[in-house]
Amino acid sequence: MSDDKIPIRRRNFLLGAGTAVAASLTPPAQAAETPAQTPPPAANGPAPEPLLTLTETEHAFFVAAADAMIPADELSPSGGQCGVATFIDRQLAGAYGNGARLYRDGPFPKGKPELGYQLPLNPREFFRAGIAAANEWTRKTYGKDFDRLSEADRDAALKAMEDGKAEMNAMPSRQFFAALLQITMEGFFSDPIYGGNRNMASWKMVGYPGLPATYREDIKKYFGKKYDKPPRSIADFS
């Protein structure tokens, strides 16, 4: 089943990656003149990065999933706002996405879960197939692609996938969800040099100091005390 009836997605160049709203064909300069339409948190979001491998549909899916898994609150902006989808785009475009360090010789019979990943797909192909199947399932169940669902329906859809209750074509939803959660959290918690974790939002949230991580004296000085120095990224030392 295709999604032809729904208008194609164009990322809103003003809103950034944090929201998935209806398409806007407004060029950035003009859009900037109408800020009143913009929800407050996203208005401060950075401009979206150009996509390397993801389609607009796939990108919108990852943004919506990251926003649901890591919602914006007083602790941090949302996963999408932090650049998780940009992180995923770059990961899937590169060596990892194309099957680096993955043994890919056949045959590929189905294996017990304890034997680990046994599909012939590399991560790029896995998410391409998985997102298509997930959107197909949400269209059947909710009448819309995942990224166009209400917040409550998005949460319910993710929960169904997590519990293995979403009937997705050619892919167990539990397996898809686990991979989605993994790469989303990688994006949120990795060093910002990879495109996610913008402004070290997740590190500030938990109190992880990042670099340079030389604590020979601090391990004594901060014994039992909160370490209060602001985090620094690889980029700060490069």
Add this chain to the structure above:
Amino acid sequence: MTITLKETDAVVVGVGWTGSIMARELTKAGLNVVGLERGAKRMPRDNFTIPSVRDDLKYAVRQELFQDAQLETVSLRHSPSETALPIRRLGSFLPGTDLGGAGSHWNGMTWRILPSDHKLRSHLTERYGKNAIPEEMTVEDFPVSYDELEPYYDKFEKLCGVSGKAGNLRGKIIDGGNVFEGPRQNDYPNPPLTRSMAGTIMEKASRDLGYHPFPAPSSNASEVYTNFEGLTLGACEYCGHCERFGCEANAKASPNVCILPALLADPKFELRTYAQVKELVYDKAAKKVTAVRYVDTRTGEEYEQPAGLVILGAYVFNNTLLMLTAGIGEPYDYKTGKGAVGKNYCYQVSGNSVTVFFGDKEINPFMASGAHGVLIDDFNGDNFDHAGLGFFGGAWIQAGPTNGRPIATRPVPPGTPAWGREWKKATAQWYNHAFNIGASGCNYAHRENFLDLDPTYRDALGRPLIRMSYNFRDNDRKLADYIGGVLGRLAKAMNPTHMSTPSTQRGDYNVVPYQSTHNTGGTMTGTDPKTSVVNRYLQAWNADNLFVVGASVFPQNASYNPTGIVGALSYYAAEAITTKYLKSPGPLVHA
């Protein structure tokens, strides 16, 4: 076409800990040695520098320093009645590659096994009766006793500048060290590392329960240290990037820091990188390995390197693979119990852990080294009475984080969802207020746990993958249940705000979550050529110029991380070669 090279005195297959030690000792004895390393030349000053060395995604998650599973992996089946499937992405264990091997990215736990571990079968039989060991538990004695190996343990500890505290110095028991260890002639070369908050909590809880806590024996130098090779280790920075990473401070002992600068400067040693050994050339009638064949992985060109002496210093799987493909010794048959190559493959029972949460304590988990915890050995090996328990062996138990790298380390209390608002709140709240108590359990050999050649799947050189037939068995599961109980008692004694339910080992062996890179066996050492592959000097029974060095010679796995034992056995074997074999080449043990 294979290009045949000029014969050398000795060739070493794999240049990690064992290959480096063997090559160093053989060149010191005057031999010309060629070291064949499948990976690249990797040295800390070029490869492990700030800021890139602190890249959690690249090293810890995307596996930068490990064997490339795309080229080489192993297959697994839980029992011989199943069809094995390849481990397509490394997870449960992470063998190294490149110069220095896994010695670059280990955590640094450096142990001696217990005197009773050295003579496991005789010890259990003596203490619990001659029928006590179940028939399917094919444990054996190490042919080398603790006392015989003691000077070599000592030497390896001095090579690495191990930090720790003796618990048994020449028979004198010392509180604060491991009081269960075998007698040592010397204390550790360095004092223990600075204790963390988690370690302090562990120490108190253990003492309250009457146990005997001690600091982890750690190859993360607590002080600047110069070893007997004249090479200097820096002092540990507690950076929390130890396991899976190289060390920018040169504080973590590795072949690259502790031995290779001296070896590479010796004109008697020639390192060849990108040289992957494909097979051994075996003259069965003469009982000699005459050469090794390797592929230059940059060009695909194949070479034959003739050598007077061949040292296998690859990881467990390749050591076993090279023996099986060359037909050296009899492959193990689980049905008859005959043959020894591939027999007694063991791992580690390390599924046990409990997480404790303290609302009022700042843990700072990111200030840590890889071997930095406080441990107890009260429930390890045969340190406690097993009468009536229904299992043998035990585990070391440790508390203290090795890192706070948040891609993987962000504990939340039990019942917290894995994502969404509640997850986020709990993650922010508890990140700095929790740590694990973990255990590493013995894994005793079982008749149906073994290695052989996979009939279907092949590596990038076209060789069959090693096929692992392996699962946790009755002994392992009972052991894990018992240790889970101890973990629960320890956690409760810490009086935490929350604690998780101690995990055990009930399910099948799962290749996905990391457990340990402590794979052992396949070319076991013993006293009988029918039931072992190498003799006490690690010399192959069926090829007297071939020595197999590494954890592949273990008859079973004690609970302890294997590197200390592997290092000691390397020095022991090297001395046998230089003082006995070179004077009179031939079998060193007549069976």
